[in-house]
Amino acid sequence: MSETELAVVILAAGKGTRMKSALHKVLHPLGGRPMLHHLMDTLEALTPSRRVIVVGAGKEQVEKSVGNDAEIVVQEPQHGTGHAVQVTSDQLRGFSGNVLVLYGDVPMLSVATLQDLINVRQGTARPAVVVLGFEPEDTKSYGRLELDEQGSLTAIVEHKDASEAQRAITLCNSGIMAVDGSVMFDLLDQLQNNNAAGEFYLTDIVAIAKAQGLDCAVSVASEAEVIGINSRSELAEAEALFQAAKRQKFMDDGVTLLDPSSVYFSYDTIIGTDVTVEPNVIFAPNVVVEDNVTIKGFCHFEGATIRNGATVGPYARLRPMADIGTGAKIGNFVEVKKSTIEASAKVSHLSYIGDAIIGAKANIGAGTITCNYDGYNKSLTEIGKGAFIGSNTALVAPVKIGEGAIVGAGSVVTRGVSGDALVVTRAKQKEIGGWAATFRKNQEKK
Numbered sequence: 271m272s273e274t275e276l277a278v279v280i281l282a283a284g285k286g287t288r289m290k291s292a293l294h295k296v297l298h299p300l301g302g303r304p305m306l307h308h309l310m311d312t313l314e315a316l317t318p319s320r321r322v323i324v325v326g327a328g329k330e331q332v333e334k335s336v337g338n339d340a341e342i343v344v345q346e347p348q349h350g351t352g353h354a355v356q357v358t359s360d361q362l363r364g365f366s367g368n369v370l371v372l373y374g375d376v377p378m379l380s381v382a383t384l385q386d387l388i389n390v391r392q393g394t395a396r397p398a399v400v401v402l403g404f405e406p407e408d409t410k411s412y413g414r415l416e417l418d419e420q421g422s423l424t425a426i427v428e429h430k431d432a433s434e435a436q437r438a439i440t441l442c443n444s445g446i447m448a449v450d451g452s453v454m455f456d457l458l459d460q461l462q463n464n465n466a467a468g469e470f471y472l473t474d475i476v477a478i479a480k481a482q483g484l485d486c487a488v489s490v491a492s493e494a495e496v497i498g499i500n501s502r503s504e505l506a507e508a509e510a511l512f513q514a515a516k517r518q519k520f521m522d523d524g525v526t527l528l529d530p531s532s533v534y535f536s537y538d539t540i541i542g543t544d545v546t547v548e549p550n551v552i553f554a555p556n557v558v559v560e561d562n563v564t565i566k567g568f569c570h571f572e573g574a575t576i577r578n579g580a581t582v583g584p585y586a587r588l589r590p591m592a593d594i595g596t597g598a599k600i601g602n603f604v605e606v607k608k609s610t611i612e613a614s615a616k617v618s619h620l621s622y623i624g625d626a627i628i629g630a631k632a633n634i635g636a637g638t639i640t641c642n643y644d645g646y647n648k649s650l651t652e653i654g655k656g657a658f659i660g661s662n663t664a665l666v667a668p669v670k671i672g673e674g675a676i677v678g679a680g681s682v683v684t685r686g687v688s689g690d691a692l693v694v695t696r697a698k699q700k701e702i703g704g705w706a707a708t709f710r711k712n713q714e715k716k
């Protein structure tokens with residue numbers, strides 16, 4: 271086994287009571303994805319050979335979420351963070367590479383920060399334990415990291431136990447570590463729980479390592495990266511940080527956000543250059559926007575693709591598998607679901623397009639709907655190139671409108687329409703002279 275091989279232990283055994291939720295804490299979404307999956311995705315770049323997640327309550331939820339991407343170990347009962355790593359003995363005892371100990375509720379770590387943590391572990395001094403530190407604006411009740419003149423870690427001091435001089439230290443403990451796997455269980459086996467909580471603290475392995483003459487070190491991250499999420503309010507704080515970073519990245523990459531704070535992105539949002547996004551737009555997961563697109567205000571997108579030069583909104587909703595073609599126009603109060611709108615087609619107002627193919631340069635009039643669902647099955651509507659669908663038309667699927675055809679306003683179309691034909695299905699208009707006046711006079715007599 272290589273000494274540079276990497277194993278990862280993710281601690282997720284906390285009950286998450288402050289979340290007040292039936293959903294496991296680490297599965298609450300951040301940027302449209304469970305926070306645990308943010309962390310696991312970051313780890314992919316480090317190619318760990320072992321991934322172990324330590325859980326307590328909610329084991330089934332975590333197992334279902336991660337599938338075969340990690341081994342699940344149960345810590346029951348929970349006797350502290352040191353005990354949580356101890357229960358990985360069957361998986362990792364005898365592992366001689368690097369072990370990262372992370373937390374499932376600390377999802378915003380970057381690849382660079384974790385790689386630096388590993389690099390320090392593998393540095394010249396070969397420290398047995400490397401602790402990830404950070405310097406917060408407010409040190410609150412964080413544990414402090416004491417360093418010697420050479421910069422080695424000498425002790426982790428809990429805030430409640432710290433002297434005034436130690437509380438003046440600004441370098442704080444995140445709880446995240448890189449440990450030499452060849453000595454990790456030797457250190458863990460020496461943990462004691464003679465404290466008020468009766469728990470085995472992972473941080474105590476630093477003192478144990480120092481007592482054995484082993485070196486310990488520190489790597490430093492930004493406060494934003496090590497934010498822990500234990501409550502709904504902290505989740506909201508993390509979401510704000512996530513969104514701020516996304517907004518800045520997109521603007522740096524050539525996207526115009528007229529009111530950045532009102533636009534929300536997902537972890538996987540893709541946007542090209544010279545795109546303009548007006549206020550109050552939400553990008554739910556799996557949205558791709560190509561170059562030169564204009565997105566007007568109050569739109570909601572999920573699982574959709576918007577192609578080069580298209581215009582969408584305001585107040586448009588694009589649902590999964592909506593594909594808006596080059597130069598197409600989707601207007602106000604239009605909903606599109608599982609449909610392809612081909613190049614330069616227009617659906618300008620107040621329409622629902624579901625399970626449909628709208629041909630290039632076709633025009634869909636206001637109030638048009640594709641009646642795609644009969645209560646049991648969903649069927650396809652096909653509208654040919656250059657067709658014109660009049661306002662307030664109902665297209666009852668399955669149905670096909672030929673290229674260049676015109677459908678008169680107010681029609682209910684249940685059968686196919688030939689190319690270049692005109693179809694009108696509404697009843698013939700009939701006028702009865704004087705009827706309204708007679709009706710009103712009769713009503714007044716009552």
